[in-house]
Amino acid sequence: MSNVWKKVVVFLGSTRNNRIGDRVGKFVCRKLKEKNLDVIFVDPVEYTLPLLNKPCHFYRGTENPPQQLSDMDKHIIESDAIVVVSAEYNHSIPPALSNTLDHFGPRSYERKPSAIITYSPSVVGGARAGMQLRAMLGELGCISISNMFTISQVHKCFDENGMPLDTEPGSHMDSGIERCLKQLEWWANAAKYQRDTNGGF
Template sequence: MYRAYVRQLAMSKKEAKLKVVVFLGSTREGRMGDRVAKFVTKYLESTNHDVHLIDPVQLKLPLLEKPLFFYPDQSKAPKVLQETDKLIQDADAFVVVSCEYNHSIPPALANTLDHFAPPHFAWRPSGIVTYSPGQFGGMRCAMQLRCMLGELGCLSVSNIFGIPKVHEALDEEGKPLNDYMKTGINTLVTQLDWHATAMKRQREAVGVPPPPKPV
């Protein structure tokens, strides 16, 4: 009943599809992240979301030297930064898909997020999906991501979808191999939809507070 209520909100004639940007964290050779990203994006698409995947392997941003907001005239910034920033600003919610690198946030993921200003992420919710070949499912990275996403202004929903033994949970095409995958993603997206719908309505009704002034 609860999920049906959330879907009813998202499918309302007065509201368009929720726009979700999915960030993929890993760039390592042989990464399992491709499987998880396929699974997440397919599920979101099947549940009436407009989905855009941001993959650092495809994005190929340099090691951070000059973020977008350092350009006095942002129209002169590299096109990849402008286009990615627009996706971020247009989003209603974010999902971060990440493994652990040395029990921490992958540097390519942090590097991608750091190229863009926190106000462009703010006032939208985020969901965290982590994975590992071991039994902890990337939870140490998830705890650090929760802090980072909160500082960007896109607070994560309470549920974290951790995927242990990811190589046994999904095939190469992102097809789930156990029932936990289906219930886990459903719980996360149900929470994400509720918050995203509520925040979207509030943004449209009253706007958002201005960003704090530098101190």
């Protein structure tokens, strides 16, 4: 079927020392790869970008953007969905995450859904950052699905390889990520069908 989603870009938000976000990122990427998807993982620790000076879409004419920006922009444009894995810094979006997202324009993100996965050591699970991300992703054109997956007390949830410590069938980690990704898949396929048959808007 031509409308089956194929590619997802996963953005990780945290750069702090002793972060747990990379464990959450590994967990999410593994779950997506189990669905036979091409997963592009954007870790701001490894994918080093300066504080935003000139975003990719501000380069004009014969002036070419840096190769890493050009390559990542192509991945975003080609993707069928966006997943954002975010910590909560001072009850808000981590600056490394917004800095990375803002290096690319709405024309790269538009006409595809996004999923928000947040975490924190508290019982809130990063939900306050998640609500702010809803507004940001909506303005970028990759409107978030309703099922935001939050992980509270994240320091108790994963080993260093991103494997859940609670292995009981139907655990919050298993059931939560599956509900989120199932909804994302539905919207990704719907949006891909529209892009393939009706083009832009």
